Amino acid sequence: MAIIRNDNDKTFTLYTKNTMYQLKIDEIGALVNTYYGAKMDYTDMYYAVRPEFGASFSPNLAQTNDSSSCHSFNHIHSELPVAGMGDFRLTTLGVRNTDGSYGADPRYYDAKIENGKYSIKGLPAFYGDESEAQTLIITLKDNVYDIYFHLYYGVFEEYDLITRSLVVENKTNASIHLEKAMSMALNLPCGSYDMMYFHGRHMRERILERTRINHAKVCVESVRGASSHMHNPFVIVCDKNATEDAGSAWGIGLVYSGNFEISAMKNLQEKTRVVAGINPENFNFEVEAGATFETPEVAMVYSKNGFAILSNCFHKATRNNLCRGKFKNARRPVLINSWEAVYFNFNADKLVSMAEEAKKLGVELFVLDDGWFGKRDNDHSGLGDWTPNEEKLQGTLKSLSERINELGMQFGIWFEPECINPDSDLYRAHPDYALAMPNREPLLSRNQYVLDLSRDDVIENIYNQLVNVLENANISYVKWDFNRHLTDVYSAKLPAHKQGEVYHRHMLGAYKLLEKVTQRFPNILFESCSGGGGRFDFGLLHYMPQAWTSDNTDAIDRLKIQYGTSFAYPVSTMGAHVSVCPNHGNARITPLKTRGNVAYFGTYGLELDVSKMTEEEKEEIKRQIVEFKKYYDLIQYGDYYRLIAPFPDEESLFCAWETVKDDGSEALVCVVRYETDCCTAPEFVKVKGLKPNQLYRINGSEKTYLGSALMNIGFLIEYNFISYPSNLYHITQA
Numbered sequence: 001m002a003i004i005r006n007d008n009d010k011t012f013t014l015y016t017k018n019t020m021y022q023l024k025i026d027e028i029g030a031l032v033n034t035y036y037g038a039k040m041d042y043t044d045m046y047y048a049v050r051p052e053f054g055a056s057f058s059p060n061l062a063q064t065n066d067s068s069s070c071h072s073f074n075h076i077h078s079e080l081p082v083a084g085m086g087d088f089r090l091t092t093l094g095v096r097n098t099d100g101s102y103g104a105d106p107r108y109y110d111a112k113i114e115n116g117k118y119s120i121k122g123l124p125a126f127y128g129d130e131s132e133a134q135t136l137i138i139t140l141k142d143n144v145y146d147i148y149f150h151l152y153y154g155v156f157e158e159y160d161l162i163t164r165s166l167v168v169e170n171k172t173n174a175s176i177h178l179e180k181a182m183s184m185a186l187n188l189p190c191g192s193y194d195m196m197y198f199h200g201r202h203m204r205e206r207i208l209e210r211t212r213i214n215h216a217k218v219c220v221e222s223v224r225g226a227s228s229h230m231h232n233p234f235v236i237v238c239d240k241n242a243t244e245d246a247g248s249a250w251g252i253g254l255v256y257s258g259n260f261e262i263s264a265m266k267n268l269q270e271k272t273r274v275v276a277g278i279n280p281e282n283f284n285f286e287v288e289a290g291a292t293f294e295t296p297e298v299a300m301v302y303s304k305n306g307f308a309i310l311s312n313c314f315h316k317a318t319r320n321n322l323c324r325g326k327f328k329n330a331r332r333p334v335l336i337n338s339w340e341a342v343y344f345n346f347n348a349d350k351l352v353s354m355a356e357e358a359k360k361l362g363v364e365l366f367v368l369d370d371g372w373f374g375k376r377d378n379d380h381s382g383l384g385d386w387t388p389n390e391e392k393l394q395g396t397l398k399s400l401s402e403r404i405n406e407l408g409m410q411f412g413i414w415f416e417p418e419c420i421n422p423d424s425d426l427y428r429a430h431p432d433y434a435l436a437m438p439n440r441e442p443l444l445s446r447n448q449y450v451l452d453l454s455r456d457d458v459i460e461n462i463y464n465q466l467v468n469v470l471e472n473a474n475i476s477y478v479k480w481d482f483n484r485h486l487t488d489v490y491s492a493k494l495p496a497h498k499q500g501e502v503y504h505r506h507m508l509g510a511y512k513l514l515e516k517v518t519q520r521f522p523n524i525l526f527e528s529c530s531g532g533g534g535r536f537d538f539g540l541l542h543y544m545p546q547a548w549t550s551d552n553t554d555a556i557d558r559l560k561i562q563y564g565t566s567f568a569y570p571v572s573t574m575g576a577h578v579s580v581c582p583n584h585g586n587a588r589i590t591p592l593k594t595r596g597n598v599a600y601f602g603t604y605g606l607e608l609d610v611s612k613m614t615e616e617e618k619e620e621i622k623r624q625i626v627e628f629k630k631y632y633d634l635i636q637y638g639d640y641y642r643l644i645a646p647f648p649d650e651e652s653l654f655c656a657w658e659t660v661k662d663d664g665s666e667a668l669v670c671v672v673r674y675e676t677d678c679c680t681a682p683e684f685v686k687v688k689g690l691k692p693n694q695l696y697r698i699n700g701s702e703k704t705y706l707g708s709a710l711m712n713i714g715f716l717i718e719y720n721f722i723s724y725p726s727n728l729y730h731i732t733q734a
């Protein structure tokens with residue numbers, strides 16, 4: 001049993017393999033989070049969170065000199081902190097009642113435990129059957145109005161994963177407004193914590209930064225209508241000294257792709273609270289009488305031994321219980337994408353000749369990127385008109401797909417379904433389909449607007465266009481792009497008082513469209529993209545099992561990007577391609593082998609014009625495809641370890657990561673040198689996850705090494721006298 005209900009203590013204790021999360025109904029009926037940490041035998045942990053002293057400047061329900069009987073929302077470890085009720089810390093809910101008052105006082109109403117994992121109406125979520133997960137639903141009710149708060153908890157024992165979501169149900173006879181509806185609050189015990197977060201910009205996504213959580217709010221967020229390049233909706237809150245292998249760490253990820261906020265702050269009792277959910281900026285959601293509002297899901301993993309364990313739990317849960325469809329654990333085809341090879345300048349003959357060359361090297365899937373539809377020879381026009389440009393394609397899309405198929409390759413295609421160019425037939429016919437404010441010219445970004453996906457008619461139009469294309473050619477893969485952020489967030493179809501719903505309704509609409517398209521075409525492999533890795537989040541991975549990690553394909557920059565991405569997301573989700581040198585983004589020249597080695601720790605594909613490669617380079621690509629396939633299972637399904645971080649320091653000029661079979665019998669280590677230095681000192685890399693008493697060989701060496709030696713001292717990194725060298729080390733049992 002993963003969930004234990006103790007009616008004497010009024011506790012609910014959620015157990016995973018290694019962790020415990022406890023809730024208690026306190027003396028007034030409020031729900032308190034007493035503990036989230038390492039697994040222990042059952043005990044009521046309330047003593048650890050009960051305020052020990054009086055509450056000056058903290059409003060009280062029972063003002064008394066006896067601290068044990070005073071009750072202030074400003075001090076308790078509230079599981080659902082509500083604004084306006086004397087909790088002056090970070091809160092999760094803002095409820096504007098029918099009478100205009102701002103507040104709610106949720107008290108315990110009832111609870112139930114169910115087998116299997118709950119799902120959320122219209123939103124992506126982790127899923128699990130009765131053998132994988134359990135659900136706890138605790139319902140609280142406002143002590144004045146008929147407003148119910150259903151707190152959902154999903155418990156995945158095996159992955160140490162706990163999910164949360166909140167449903168607000170309005171049973172009064174008039175509308176209420178949620179002015180803030182975040183998904184969770186987590187109250188940590190006294191201590192000093194850091195927040196690790198992943199920031200960036202286009203071509204530089206998910207760069208790790210770490211900062212102390214003190215008495216000023218630490219916040220990562222998006223107000224761009226997409227999770228965005230700037231901050232990823234995932235953080236790790238950890239002991240100030242926590243490392244990959246030591247210290248308490250709580251991973252918190254939102255299963256949502258729109259505006260978000262994850263914030264943390266120490267309160268006046270030196271305790272840290274973290275809140276996560278939809279960003280309250282321009283959020284105001286009407287919940288009509290009898291209606292509900294569902295918040296996005298939050299996924300949490302606690303590790304008492306650092307980040308590596310935490311990442312691996314997220315990786316496994318994502319692969320097995322978030323991604324869906326036949327590709328979630330299948331070997332994905334090695335693809336070549338046309339974008340960096342030809343951009344908008346192609347015709348069918350050029351594409352087929354590139355595919356022919358690629359086929360000879362072992363490539364399995366040819367992807368035609370942007371430029372095949374409408375009037376689209378640059379990024380100024382055409383989005384919204386998903387009709388193949390038969391002049392450019394020298395025939396129909398079907399005939400092109402057949403020409404590719406005849407080579408023995410699959411065919412894939414690019415879409416950007418959520419956007420529209422003003423220079424398009426769709427816009428000329430339906431200008432109101434784009435988000436735009438009355439009396440203002442909407443802002444352009446990459447010469448395009450965003451479609452108003454809060455509208456079902458817009459969703460239907462795009463859905464029908466996509467279906468028409470996908471049904472009329474033999475398409476095995478879709479790259480689903482999104483190349484600008486939301487402005488002019490106003491829907492022509494909603495009344496003034498509902499405009500604060502548009503950001504979220506737009507996201508719900510995007511999910512609805514994705515659900516319809518991906519369910520209609522279960523045999524198509526979908527990869528998400530947003531100016532590279534601008535929407536790489538748990539939400540979209542529910543629909544598309546891989547995401548283009550970054551438009552930056554430089555192998556050295558990619559080290560930081562893929563390293564940062566790996567804290568939350570598994571290798572199997574990271575689109576990674578070998579491209580040409582000098583690199584189109586930063587002009588760097590790197591060895592082809594290094595470009596391959598880095599792309600192996602992703603989905604590995606090509607994005608260059610193969611016909612322009614030398615024979616020697618073609619041989620190298622052939623070798624890489626064979627090697628990648630040989631290690632495919634180990635790389636994609638092994639336990640993943642970050643061995644040396646790609647940030648220059650005194651000790652290392654290398655980045656190293658490893659994947660190891662979970663029984664420790666085989667490992668693959670990739671080491672890349674990202675800095676140059678004369679008179680290099682010898683450097684060792686320590687391996688993880690091996691069997692201590694087992695002998696191993698490295699790349700079939702004569703010499704054998706004891707597992708513990710490789711883990712405690714490591715092995716010497718080979719020295720190659722070239723710029724940006726890299727090596728793979730295959731470690732097998734002797």
Ligand code: GLA
Pocket residue numbers: 339369370379414481483529530531532548551
């Ligand atoms: C985005 C993507 C690229 C490419 C272009 C096409 O920038 O990230 O990979 O598909 O759009 O316009």
